Amino acid sequence: FCIGFTKKAENSQKKTCYAQSQQVRNIRKKMKDIISKEVSAVDLKGVVNKLIPDSIASDITKACQGIYPLHDVYIRKVKVQKRPRFDLTKLMEMHGEGTGKGGVTTDPVTGEAVDRPEGYEPPVLDSV
Numbered sequence: 001f002c003i004g005f006t007k008k009a010e011n012s013q014k015k016t017c018y019a020q021s022q023q024v025r026n027i028r029k030k031m032k033d034i035i036s037k038e039v040s041a042v043d044l045k046g047v048v049n050k051l052i053p054d055s056i057a058s059d060i061t062k063a064c065q066g067i068y069p070l071h072d073v074y075i076r077k078v079k080v081q082k083r084p085r086f087d088l089t090k091l092m093e094m095h096g097e098g099t100g101k102g103g104v105t106t107d108p109v110t111g112e113a114v115d116r117p118e119g120y121e122p123p124v125l126d127s128v
Contacts, residue, residue: 001075001076001077001078001079002031002035002057002060002073002074002075002076003072003073003074003076004027004031004060004061004064004070004071004072004073004074005070005071005072005073006018006019006068006069006070006071007069007070007071009069019067019068023067023068026067027064027067027068027070030060030063030064030067031060031064034056034059034060034063035056035060035075038050038056038059044080047078051075051078054074054075056075057073057074057075058073060073061073
């Protein structure tokens with residue numbers, strides 16, 4: 001969901017500034033087009049990377065400048081309309097675990113890398 005506010009002209013004496021209904025329709029159409037174009041081009045991780053710096057909102061502000069000047073344009077809420085295809089290898093790659101058989105950990109005493117099998121559990125100590 002996207003929200004934007006109309007900007008008042010610098011030399012205006014009025015307290016409010018409203019866009020006409022046709023301008024509102026055109027702004028909404030432009031917002032919808034820009035958001036769908038930006039989101040469909042990349043995957044979910046890329047969409048999140050675009051949403052964090054608010055680059056989509058700045059694109060909307062620039063594009064709607066000709067229809068009616070806007071300020072404070074924000075992407076307020078995001079919904080996933082269609083569930084993406086599930087790919088386990090891509091998920092593991094995103095979380096940095098990969099598909100390797102063994103795990104590499106560091107020894108707490110020396111700080112050297114130690115190869116361990118995948119299901120490795122440290123031995124249980126009898127006493128402390």
